Amino acid sequence: MRVPARLVPLIAVTAASALLTGCFSGGDGDSASGQGKRIRLAMMQPPRSGLSPLSDDAFKLSRWSTAETLVKLDADGDAEPALATEWKQSGPSWSFTLRDGVTFHDGTKLTAEAVVNSLTRAAAASPKPRILDGVDLTAKADGDKVTVTTATEDPLVPQRLSSPQLSILAAKAYRGKTVNPVGAGTGPFELTKANGTSSAALDRYDGYWGKKAKAPGIDVRFVPDGTARAAALRSGEADIVEAVPVSQAAVLDQDLITEVPMPRTNTLYLNTEKGAFKDAAVRAAAREAVDAESIVKGVYEGRADVAEGLLGPALPWAAELRKPVRRAKAGDPAGKTITLGTFTDRAELPEVAAALQQQLQKAGFKVKLDVREYANIESDALAGEFDAFILSRATVLDSGDPAAYLYSDFASDGSFNISQLADADVDKALGKAGRTPTGDARRKAVIAAEAAVLGTDAAVPMLHERVIQGDAAGVADAAHDPRERELVTADTYLK
Missing domain, CATH: 3.40.190.10 (Periplasmic binding protein-like II)
Known part of the structure; x- marks a missing residue:
């Protein structure tokens, strides 16, 4: 305790x-x-x-405030000017007009060629930035404009270009296979x-x-x-202190901390490809074993929200559109041995893992814990080396739109598919969400995709975090x- x-x-x-x-x-x-x-x-x-801006370090x-993008997002997630002042769509192509008078930190000017260079490097990166999962993107210079074209018509191109992973850097940043942002931003x-x-x-x-x-x-x-x-x-x-742990918030001067509801969900990912959780009934048993409310109260001291879905209160429209999800019936997990992984970088996660270990063992599972620093565990998690993995995951981090996160984490070819999920119905729902124009129709399609994912029990959302920042x-x-x-x-x- x-x-x-x-x-x-x-x-x-x-x-x-x-x-x-x-x-x-x-x-x-x-x-x-x-x-x-x-x-x-x-x-x-x-x-x-x-x-490297091509990683989460972006x-x-x-x-x-050192690297910038063509577009930024307002509070509602709508695109607004940054290094580009305006844009226009024509089918699968978008034309972006660049801002005048911008220089990189090395003194060179922002040009269409520099923008094309940065976007091309990102599109060709391996792995690709998450925001480009499933997107075939090319960029071409045309005077003071840049034309960005996708293989199929994509209503989210401006929002995608707001991702910090698509920051525009000076030519000197790109030498060899690495990207060095020192002295290269705008x-x-x-x-x-x-x-x-x-x-x-x-x-x-x-x-x-x-x-x-x-x-x-x-x-x-x-x-x-x-x-x-x-x-x-x-x-x-x-x-300024980033991410004050919940355990420390109570002993700090409350005037110095700010609690911000986050579009971040603490989720239990279950390996659907191999091991105990290949069986949908066993996944259902794990889902029923999870007592998220006790984790919110015990680990987060009430500074989090119990999850009803993958998308939380930071996206209020999600709760309004969500409907009950049909799921498999729980099987008997008795004697099933699983390895549960998570990381130490977020102070609460090891405690969440310990609490989940007890809950799953009470349900009949035998649970081994593997807890390391994130840098030392990410590759194993993505390779499917764990039966279950606890991740604190931002749901609109890259584009301001959750469709990209859902695709990255749950599409058959998603680059962050820790659950190793390959489900035709999920892929179909994710594809529809990605193609739907922004607005109410897209939000409904996103919630339908969320329901398809939840129906597989590949992911068990537990809680939505609130970040605590110290100033x-x-x-x-x-x-x-x-x-x-x-x-x-x-x-x-x-x-």
Whole structure:
């Protein structure tokens, strides 16, 4: 049983704080202007791919306001101008007009050729960025315009191009097989140093095309240990702390934390290709064994929402459209041995795994746990090495539209198909959702696809998370973004 947060021994907090002592002192570089205070940022997950924008590291570049895309999303998920000022569709092709006066951090100009280069590299990457799952995309330069064409007519092209994984970087970033974003973005902050998995530094870019950054720079430290991140906020060693663990929230000054409902679902993925969960009846038994409410109360201390489906309260229309799902009847799991995996980077997940182990064992399963850092477990999870895997998954992270997430995770050829699901009805529903124009019809098609997935019991949604962000008393205008795209913006500064 977990020790309540208020009873965490002082020695543990002191030891965690010691992990950060001196980390932010002096910074990694001074602002050219020498005015104002640099923002000290403690982030949860270290880079996994050298900050390549073609990986999930792209969202770090986005949250630091250093790499930008042709399009960005408003609060409702609709596309609005960024590096492109306008766009027009003609069948499977979209023409994007580029913004004038934009330069990369190395001084070179934003051109149609530079945009084509970035998009072409992303489209040819292996694996592809999730936002391009099932999409055959080509880009062509035409004066100050870029024409983006897909193999079939795609109503979501502008939203796809808002994904941080499709950031536009200078030509110098693309040398050999790697992509190096240092000094190659267009945002209000220039990435000047990337020190492996330990730290990064950014300076204000005075040649920025838009509003100049108020802060002179950002000093980033990657701190996977949640207690250490919380201790950094408590001790004043960090100004902004990403993803404060629920267990630490209660012992922090409540004025310093913000709770944001997230389009993020904590889901139990079941391997449908091999092992015990190849049998639909056994998957149904696992689904019935899960007591999500007790996990919300016990692990998340009520700071989460019990899931009714894969899409949560951050998308309020989902609950309004959802209907009961037909599922298989539960079989007898007695004697079935399964391996349940998850990762340590999100502090609550090991506790969720322990709670699920007890629930599944009570139902008759024999459960072995395998818990590691995400960087050391992702490849095994994607290769189907686990019978079951617990994942905290953002459902609209890439495009503002959940159809891309559903395709990535549950289509037969989805690049993030941890359940190894290959179901013709699911593929058909996902295809329809992807083809339907934006609006009410698309939302209904998305919910139909969600129902098709839930009917297989390949995924058991348990809860929808709320992110807890820590901002020191002197922080002004830090972003609190449900989509995890923004954090330090041009408007963010220290008083």
